[in-house]
Amino acid sequence: MFRRFLAALLCAACPPLLAQNAIGFGPLDAYGTLQAGGVVASVSGDANRNASARLEWRMQGESSFRAGHPLARVDATHFVGSLFQLAPGRTYEVRVTLADPDGTGATPTRTGTFATRAEAGAFAPLRTLYVAPNGSDANDGTAPARAVKTVQRAADLARAGDLVSIAAGVYRESVRVPVSGTAAQPIVFRGAAGAVLDGADAAIAAGAAWNDAGSGVWSRATGFATAHVVSDQGRLFRYASLAELRTLAAGAPGGFFFDGTTLWLKFADGSRPAQRQIHVARLNEGFNLAGLNHVRVENLEIRHYGADTYGKGVYLRYSSDCSVAGNRIHDIGSAGVWIKGGERNLVEHNEIADTSIANWPWGLTKGGSAENNAVAFTDDVGRGNVIRRNTFHGTFNGIGSCGSAPPPNGFSNETDIYENTFADHADDATETEGYCANVRLWGNRIRDSLMAFAIAPAGTGPVWIVRNVAYDIGNTRSALVDGQSASGIKINSGYSTPVGPTFVYHNTFLTTAPATDAIWLMSPGYSSGMVSRNNIYAGTDRAFVKDNPIALDLDYDALDAGGQTLVWWQGTRYANLAALQAGTAQELHGIEAAPALAAPADGDFTPMQSSALIDRGLALPGINDGYGGAAPDIGAVERNDPVFSDGFD
Structure with missing residues (x-):
């Protein structure tokens, strides 16, 4: 089935008149995710790249192997393939067999095993920390009556096995989680219905005054940098100059320009700021998980982040085994979820x-x-x-x-x-x-x-x-x-x-x-x-x-x-x-x-x-x-x- 494909691949990848030599089998790497698996076969020799690699697989305990999709040659020393429709939390065996008209060496077949990850079970916290708008960061957070006021304070108090329970309300903060959980005892941040993490300035959202600059343009000195503005009509376009803002070339619902001190707005329908709900980002990230493991962010509304060009709802920076689940993340400057490195x-x-x-x-x-x-x-x-x-x-x-x-x-x-x-x-x-x-x-x-x-x-x-x-x-x-x-x-x-x-x-x-x-x-x-x-x-x-x-x-x-x-x-x-x-x-x-x-x-x-x-x-x-x-x-x-x-x- 792959004859034309492989012939074209060989023609494109190899210079002419290569000497023939047998393929040799190196290490075999097998890796499982939740519902799929990957196989990487390392090889040597086969200068003319006319070898192939057959894949077979079975769930551990089954009596016979099944045929899988043949591995694909991706470079001089690797064949790579995948398995689909696997069950979470199971162990699988794979068998790869090389074939080469020029010979296969002493070991043409290798076997390997891998396990798919299990689905996360119900979380039974060792301790619950409570966050509520009417709380106090002087509290210890260990009961609703002793709730802390900010998610950040709860994050600072949290340790492996804790559930941070966030009550309904708007929390205008950027949360940096300082410690990791473990596989058995993660740290879970979970919002109740109506719990919102918001990166926009509170005073402007509440209806602060704006100055009329004429021709539908309005201005306000912010006291903070921003690169992201959203109104009740939708996201506003970011212009590079006041002159460009006045043209409103992007159209509805409007645009903004920030000169380093003053924020300028213009709405396509001629609205005044007092007629609109305006969200001006002054924070850049909702959650920042840097170098952490086993932290979960669940069931929150996360919105309006983007103090600079790279605003993020949840930032996983070289963090592993973390999850972002069941959230509503919207109107974020650059990325709802940003994964930099991490596994x-x-x-x-x-x-x-x-x-x-x-x-x-x-x-x-x-x-x-x-x-x-x-x-x-x-x-x-x-x-x-x-x-x-x-x-x-x-x-x-x-x-x-x-x-x-x-x-x-x-x-x-x-x-x-x-x-x-x-x-x-x-x-x-x-x-x-x-x-x-x-x-x-x-x-x-x-x-x-x-x-x-x-x-x-x-x-x-x-x-x-x-x-x-x-x-x-x-x-x-x-x-x-x-x-x-x-x-x-x-x-x-x-x-x-x-x-x-x-x-x-x-x-x-x-x-x-x-x-x-x-x-x-x-x-x-x-x-x-x-x-x-x-x-x-x-x-x-x-x-x-x-x-x-x-x-x-x-x-x-x-x-x-x-x-x-x-x-x-x-x-x-x-x-x-x-x-x-x-x-x-x-x-x-x-x-x-x-x-x-x-x-x-x-x-x-x-x-x-x-x-x-x-x-x-x-x-x-x-x-x-x-x-x-x-x-x-x-x-x-x-x-x-x-x-x-x-x-x-």
């Missing part, structure tokens, strides 16, 4: 949102202060971070899921992003760019964003894009008004770093936005290759456009186009599938058909009984095991099998 952190069941950005002109937002993220990874991201079951909407990008350097421990990142919902992103819903090795994106739902999956460039690889739905890509101001190109997958970059192996399996790329391609692989770019199986590519213009020189291996996909061209392939127009097959030898088992899904606009992407997608896919070991019917269905949703009824369980 095994969990971000789940949060709503992370912003306002206004999706309606601002691309030329003003791209590269500016509004180019924010719901979740951002930076620097040497560690292994095993999981982002799952969140709702992200309205931020410029959804998730920036890779750092800039390899993890401190191990070769691969083992980052999992799954079962999240994305909407209304002016640019990329997922931005898997940087050092990305074994980054897995599965079961996500994306709609109304410019790009669904950006891997430009995702170095090292592999990147796995499996059973996701990307609906109405290009239904954005950035595409429809500002003329930016939309695509379900973006592979283009001016950098010389190649995109590593990319596997695109069982996704639904379907848009109703006018004159929009389902996939446009734009130039320029460098890549080792992309394999596509069992996907729906349905656009209102073309199904697939290839301008990028990436090596592609496409087959068993369903293509549908609304224009005169089905596929555009590096200067050649193919009007239908037969022409594409004859001209490129791609999609030899693909189909050209409208998807016929139940109710895409309402979120139901199940193939109807009459759909041509049913039983037309390819069985992929380790990817779609357990499908119903004679063969897998094409697309993200399997009609007759509950395991695949809505992504992965």
Whole structure:
């Protein structure tokens, strides 16, 4: 199945006339997250890179191994692969077997074991510390009647095993947690309904006076620096000068300019500040967890942080085994959750949102202060971070899921992003760019964003894009008004770093936005290759456009186009599938058909009984095991099998 892909990879990666030599097996590394696993096989020799690596796996205690997806060659000395649909808190065994026409040495097979992480159980605190607006920081916090007044005071008192219980109210503070918990006794910060951590200035939010500067502009000396302002109408655009603010080029709801001393505001509808609720950030981070372990932040509303350009709701700075769960994080300057380094952190069941950005002109937002993220990874991201079951909407990008350097421990990142919902992103819903090795994106739902999956460039690889739905890509101001190109997958970059192996399996790329391609692989770019199986590519213009020189291996996909061209392939127009097959030898088992899904606009992407997608896919070991019917269905949703009824369980 990978013949064309591997041939292109070898051709692109190796100089001609290399001497043949046998492959040798080095260490085998296996790593478990919550519901997935990664395998890294180190090798030597094989100068002509014609070897392969077969993966098998089983849960400990099972009698026989099952076939997994073959490992992918990512560089001269590493094969890397992944396992999906694993159970938390279990031990698994893997077996990797090398094959090389030039020989495999004395040990062609190695085995290894790994354990998936267990789900966190119910937390039984050793002690509860209480925080309430009517408390006093002179109290010890050990009873509601002795509640402290600030979350920071509770953080200073907290030790492993403590629950910090935060009563309803607005807490205008930035919390720096000084000590770690343990695996058995974490430190948990948990908000009651109505508990809010707010980075905005209290006096301005309460209705402080402003000076009329004329022409709809208002001013106030703040006494503190700020880079972020939000009103009850939404986020205000940050302008670089007073002259630019007066033009209000970004439009509604308005904008601001801060000159180092004075804050200037202007509203698009001519409002006076007294008519608006105004939140001016004077703090930069809601929670700052630096170098900590086993700290949880739960069930809080976190908002209005951004005293400088890098405002964050929760900042995990080289912290590990921490979790951010069940929070509503919104209107943050730069990132709702920022993960810099660190391992095994969990971000789940949060709503992370912003306002206004999706309606601002691309030329003003791209590269500016509004180019924010719901979740951002930076620097040497560690292994095993999981982002799952969140709702992200309205931020410029959804998730920036890779750092800039390899993890401190191990070769691969083992980052999992799954079962999240994305909407209304002016640019990329997922931005898997940087050092990305074994980054897995599965079961996500994306709609109304410019790009669904950006891997430009995702170095090292592999990147796995499996059973996701990307609906109405290009239904954005950035595409429809500002003329930016939309695509379900973006592979283009001016950098010389190649995109590593990319596997695109069982996704639904379907848009109703006018004159929009389902996939446009734009130039320029460098890549080792992309394999596509069992996907729906349905656009209102073309199904697939290839301008990028990436090596592609496409087959068993369903293509549908609304224009005169089905596929555009590096200067050649193919009007239908037969022409594409004859001209490129791609999609030899693909189909050209409208998807016929139940109710895409309402979120139901199940193939109807009459759909041509049913039983037309390819069985992929380790990817779609357990499908119903004679063969897998094409697309993200399997009609007759509950395991695949809505992504992965």
